[in-house]
Amino acid sequence: MITIYQVAYKNLLRKRTRSILTVFGIALAAWVLVSLLGFNAGYELSLSRDIDSLGYQILVTAKGCPYEAATLMLKGGTGLRYMPQSIAEQIKKEPEVEDVTPMLMQAVFDPNKGESGGYSAYLGVDPATFPKMKSFLQFKQGGWFTAPDAFEAVLGYEAAELEQREVGDLLLIAEKEVEVKVVGVLKRTGTQDDGTIFLPLKTVQQIFGTDNKLTGLGIKLKKDANLAQFEEKMYQLPDVQVVSLTQVKQTIMTLVSTARVMVFSIAVIAVLISAVGVINTVLMSVMERRQEIGILKALGATAGDIFTLIWLETMLLCAAGGVVGAACAVATSTMTDVFIRRILPYSPSGGLVRINPQLVVLTVIAVIFIGLLSGAYPSWKACRLRPIEAIRSQEE
């Protein structure tokens, strides 16, 4: 025995191309929606993870652009301002501070890097304090430096792969023509540390002629310390700026949310356009099938039956579009991740697009709901047709 669902489904097969194009339109909108919501969830999570894995809650840098400071904190930066190393001792005396770790970031252009050369960044760290703060770092090979001024390097997982170096190999610092020995390679962390080349602070200062200078100072506070109060205190120091985790998160999320609102608006417009497309398709189908609707009524179908039939057709189109779109978004999430990384000025490590089953189900439900709304008008038009008017239209 045939059901109204089978009739609705088979009706859609009549104009296959039109149905497929309509499903495609809805799928595109669903695809954008799932990817965007996935990005929303993924970016925030990855950013939080990146910041939380820094090992310190506050970064003090020389006064300059706050965005530059944020970049330094997360990605490393070049052409930075310096502050005197003595400031580390000064801050360490503060009662809220558990420990501080001085850092000096330097970068040089390496003509042999990649096809047309590129910058190599070196992070000078204090062997006494840095490993303690980053206690989660684990070694794949070797270990930390043998002396505070040793000409040695520890490579992050990706840096080792990029430089094709392992423990015991020498690494040439371009421009300076200095070689350092690789003493350790870190395991993958999924953070910016993976792409970093660590050297002892004193060695970097010596190689680059930046004695007693720092680009950053990581501060770890005691558990009961008041972060906001400490920040206020740091602002009193001359020629330095304080960047807290909260600030970095807020700064980046403000930048990202602006872009997100724009993209979200585009996604909503895409959904609305596809809804109009659905209304148009179903309405066209109703007009083409006026006589048939008349016959169905003559055969005993009520206005409610006709409404349900046309509504089901709309729902099927939308459900199919929603499922296809969501599936495409899941299948291409890696590609979307790569694409977003290319267009964003800063993107945290780890997955940027995080699509979970709840998100997929919610999007499909939302698309079906849009189908419910879109199908209402054509269904209402169809159910109001009187059988004789519909049948008579064949002769018109």
Place this chain on the structure above:
Amino acid sequence: MVQDRGVIIQAEHLTKTYHRGSEIIAALNDVSLSITAGEIVACVGPSGSGKTTLLNILGCLDNPTSGRIILAEKTVMGERVPFREQALTKIRREMFGYVFQKFYLIPTLTVEENVVLPFAFFKKPGAEAAAASLMQQVGIEHRKHHLPGQLSGGEMQRVAIARALVNKPTVLLADEPTGNLDTTRTDEIGALFRKLRDAQGLTIVLVTHNLKFAKIADRIVELRDGKIQAS
């Protein structure tokens, strides 16, 4: 099925007018007609004589401008009986089967699915058995898994007849059922109608241009300019 020979459809003083701009066209003009259960009645006449309008009003697909329709001794349309689509749907569902010149089969449904199509909207016990029996009676059982596009015109009309009868109606209304068929197929449909009437006591009201086909009827009603000329 109605087995007695009482009047099943009584049309009294039916008129139907249309407005075409400022002009008023009378499609039916004071038409009265009684149809007995188990009778085959053929309405003939030239184009525009009002025969299809009469058929549509008798089958509750259209309402008259004045006059009334009494079905099985109950007035369903006419003065002081407001037109109620829901009530008419019930009557159409229970009492009538319709066959049209253009068949109107759904092209993506198989023959069998087209025949049982009414049951997609309402359930009736023994529907499957009725469909199987009807397909056998009209001679399309061997084509039940085919799509309408794979059938000849005669076969398509047989499917339409089976679909019209699957709900076990009392009256079959057929508007130019052989209009798209050749002579052989026309004769086959004529024979089928008589067979259905003889076997089931089905009342059949048909509209046709084909006077030879009309001869299958027990009674021929001739319409001209919206009036019955001869019966």
